[in-house]
Amino acid sequence: MGDMLIRIVPSSDQPIYVQIAESIEDQIARHVLEPGERLPSARALASSLGINMHTVLRAYAHLQERSLVEMRKGRGGVVVAGAPDIERSARQLVTAAQKTGMTKTELEIIIREAWE
Amino acid sequence: MGDMLIRIVPSSDQPIYVQIAESIEDQIARHVLEPGERLPSARALASSLGINMHTVLRAYAHLQERSLVEMRKGRGGVVVAGAPDIERSARQLVTAAQKTGMTKTELEIIIREAWE
């Protein structure tokens, strides 16, 4: 198991639990954390960061709702999927856009503007 | 604002915050709560139900992650419009794609192929 490197910026405009969740999400997307790998226990990570256990648990719960990790009671969190399935998400977006009567070019413009 | 009728069964197998979230979700689906309408303040609803503020806030956060309500800091929660927000979904897809190191053209090809 590689190092679990998470940096917290208390003065950030973003809440701590969001910073933790996004940091872990990044590491999953970049395959630093691979499927099946255990997350550090909430208490251990919290103690390591000098913050409260609930703040970490809140980040973990957020990742669980997004189906990135699976939490269980006596065991902790495990990474479920590696990189998010872009193609699947893209298909869902396209069908949703088509239902609204949007044209393909309109969607492409939205994608292009969102890329920056 | 119509009556906000929520019943809590402490002896239920389901957690209190789930009972609250599902109750509100039902009322949104039945148009008892309509888009733009404000949810009762978490502290007021908690006091009315004889439970803690955090339990209600947890239910609200759950509804927010499912894009049923929108929470903001000094204002509270409002029921979001039913139509799916394509631009928002597109931005989420783009950021997810960028995290995997995908290029813009690669994503555009996926979109184009998914359109048919």
Next chain:
DNA sequence: ACCTATTTGTCCGTATGTATG
């Protein structure tokens, strides 16, 4: 446009319950 009072979200702490290994 300003000021104040309220409301809200976040975070910390504590306690109890329950599933896992």
Next chain:
DNA sequence: CCATACATACGGACAAATAGG
């Protein structure tokens, strides 16, 4: 049985955003 680790719910405190005068 026991130690580990999460799940739920409670209470308190504070900064920031909002609303109303």
